[in-house]
Amino acid sequence: MKTTIAMLVAGVLGTAAGAAAAAPDWNKVPRKTFTLFYPGTGSMEWTLIGTEHGGARAMRKGETCASCHNDEAADMGKKIVSGQKIEPDAASVKGKAGSIPVTVQAAYDASNVYLRFQWKQPGGAPGPKNDPKNAVKLAVMLEDGGKVEHARIGGCWASCHHDLRSMPDADPNASKHARAKALEILPNGPTKYLAESRTAIEGRNKPLGGWDKLKSEADFAALLKEGKFLEMWQFRSAEPPRSGYVLDARHLKAAPGLAEGRNESGNWTVTFTRKLAGGSGAHTIAAGKSYYVGFAIHDEHVEARYHHVSLGYRLALDDAKADINAVKQ
Numbered sequence: 443m444k445t446t447i448a449m450l451v452a453g454v455l456g457t458a459a460g461a462a463a464a465a466p467d468w469n470k471v472p473r474k475t476f477t478l479f480y481p482g483t484g485s486m487e488w489t490l491i492g493t494e495h496g497g498a499r500a501m502r503k504g505e506t507c508a509s510c511h512n513d514e515a516a517d518m519g520k521k522i523v524s525g526q527k528i529e530p531d532a533a534s535v536k537g538k539a540g541s542i543p544v545t546v547q548a549a550y551d552a553s554n555v556y557l558r559f560q561w562k563q564p565g566g567a568p569g570p571k572n573d574p575k576n577a578v579k580l581a582v583m584l585e586d587g588g589k590v591e592h593a594r595i596g597g598c599w600a601s602c603h604h605d606l607r608s609m610p611d612a613d614p615n616a617s618k619h620a621r622a623k624a625l626e627i628l629p630n631g632p633t634k635y636l637a638e639s640r641t642a643i644e645g646r647n648k649p650l651g652g653w654d655k656l657k658s659e660a661d662f663a664a665l666l667k668e669g670k671f672l673e674m675w676q677f678r679s680a681e682p683p684r685s686g687y688v689l690d691a692r693h694l695k696a697a698p699g700l701a702e703g704r705n706e707s708g709n710w711t712v713t714f715t716r717k718l719a720g721g722s723g724a725h726t727i728a729a730g731k732s733y734y735v736g737f738a739i740h741d742e743h744v745e746a747r748y749h750h751v752s753l754g755y756r757l758a759l760d761d762a763k764a765d766i767n768a769v770k771q
């Protein structure tokens with residue numbers, strides 16, 4: 443794909459974005475590279491089964507995924523994409539890249555936080571092409587303070603379950619559920635959710651997960667108010683960006699101006715601009731706090747689990763110890 447796609451901020455006053463902001467001088471912002479890897483059918487439930495996953499016990503004691511895996515994510519992706527582990531249908535991803543190194547930068551000013559991602563499109567055979575519109579999507583998930591179970595340990599992994607669409611234990615009848623519309627369940631199954639929104643999560647016997655063990659709408663509203671959600675931003679290469687949150691389900695709305703991206707001969711640069719101020723389903727971004735983040739790239743028109751994902755990382759403002767330090771501009 444050689445086209446340059448630019449969703450320009452100019453003139454569009456989206457609620458999520460700081461449209462009037464001047465972009466940071468990225469040359470002055472430190473760069474850090476993270477490896478996004480192909481996770482196959484790995485889910486939160488899978489990582490907690492001791493007989494399946496060597497890290498399960500340490501996770502229960504609070505050890506983060508990145509503390510064990512940060513430096514070996516490329517090897518993990520290779521192992522999984524080849525079908526050696528947790529990919530029961532290796533034929534469908536034959537030739538797909540096992541991982542993508544992504545350079546991340548973060549900055550902020552008086553009104554906005556900025557995140558910039560750069561990576562080289564890996565090429566190869568991506569897997570089932572189920573998104574006919576968007577060649578590339580980049581998602582960011584952001585949690586505030588580690589209130590959500592497993593978010594501090596694993597970032598987005600907190601929202602990934604064994605019974606989501608395209609995962610092994612997806613319920614083919616999920617879209618017929620009485621609350622399917624409110625949960626924005628897609629024809630091929632549920633999207634992401636948090637354990638907090640369910641009365642129980644099955645972690646031992648099939649089907650793993652708990653998509654239909656729903657708490658009430660009032661419970662969802664209370665959790666949202668307590669800040670127990672993952673905020674989500676999404677760049678889409680052929681459509682306006684979206685933002686929203688994951689709690690009882692993934693709720694996303696168009697967010698003009700939130701993201702801008704371009705592809706120069708396979709080199710992608712995607713920049714998010716988001717107001718520091720929060721709101722319902724949006725965390726307030728402030729110094730002195732820790733945000734647990736994760737990223738995912740859907741490459742070459744793939745959807746659902748056929749993405750590359752990061753482990754969980756800590757983002758903070760002016761904090762040299764954070765995995766991602768957003769520096770003041």
Ligand code: HEC
Pocket residue numbers: 481484489495496497498500501505506507508509510511517518521522527595596599
């Ligand atoms: C205490 C260290 C530790 C922690 C924490 C940990 N893991 Fe692991 N993980 C392991 C070990 C050990 C293996 C097995 C590697 C092997 O022997 O092949 C493994 C295997 C995996 C694999 C399969 C690929 C492979 O290389 O075998 C995935 C995927 C994975 N872990 C993801 C995660 C995620 C996601 C988290 C956090 C939610 C996590 N791990 C937390 C130690 C850990």
